[in-house]
Amino acid sequence: MKPVKKILLGFILIFLIVQMIQPARNIDYGQVPSSDISKIYQVPQKVQSILKTSCYDCHSNSTDYPVYAYVQPVSSYLENHIQKGKKELNFNEWGLYSQRKQTNKLKAIANQVKQRKMPLPSYLYLHQDAKLSKEKVEEIVNWIESLPTEK
Numbered sequence: 832m833k834p835v836k837k838i839l840l841g842f843i844l845i846f847l848i849v850q851m852i853q854p855a856r857n858i859d860y861g862q863v864p865s866s867d868i869s870k871i872y873q874v875p876q877k878v879q880s881i882l883k884t885s886c887y888d889c890h891s892n893s894t895d896y897p898v899y900a901y902v903q904p905v906s907s908y909l910e911n912h913i914q915k916g917k918k919e920l921n922f923n924e925w926g927l928y929s930q931r932k933q934t935n936k937l938k939a940i941a942n943q944v945k946q947r948k949m950p951l952p953s954y955l956y957l958h959q960d961a962k963l964s965k966e967k968v969e970e971i972v973n974w975i976e977s978l979p980t981e982k
């Protein structure tokens with residue numbers, strides 16, 4: 832066998848072996864938990880649907896995984912974002928946050944979407960539907976401003 836072929840075969844083998852190492856999945860088959868943000872505030876249908884489509888994949892206990900998310904090294908790359916995102920903000924666990932933390936997180940959400948830092952740009956390449964139009968940003972910001980929080 833030619834050396835080039837050997838090297839290529841080596842890479843394919845490594846690629847296949849690496850596929851067996853898969854991170855634990857962020858999937859919760861239960862119902863919407865009582866600590867979900869939608870149980871704490873009146874969340875308008877429109878806003879809820881924007882959050883679900885654009886944020887919940889990284890900021891909740893349940894990710895809607897695309898097929899390519901099962902292929903390494905994409906798998907680990909995505910899981911890292913999910914774990915980091917969840918740690919910062921988890922819409923499913925909103926009710927477990929202190930009043931102060933809730934107020935701060937609401938401000939952070941408004942800032943992140945206004946500055947277009949969220950959803951993560953890398954996520955938007957393959958999730959066009961998660962892109963926030965000007966109207967959607969306004970929808971989120973207006974809703975946050977309407978909430979009865981300590982200011």
Ligand code: HEC
Binds near residue numbers: 888889911912
């Ligand atoms: C692809 C995953 C992903 C998506 C989708 C996503 N985020 Fe994030 N988010 C992260 C990660 C990762 C962090 C941790 C900080 C960082 O790496 O920038 C984060 C951090 C945050 C923070 C914390 C900032 C702070 O200072 O407290 C807020 C707020 C936030 N995201 C809001 C949102 C909102 C709102 C959406 C939807 C419009 C969204 N994110 C969509 C991954 C994501």
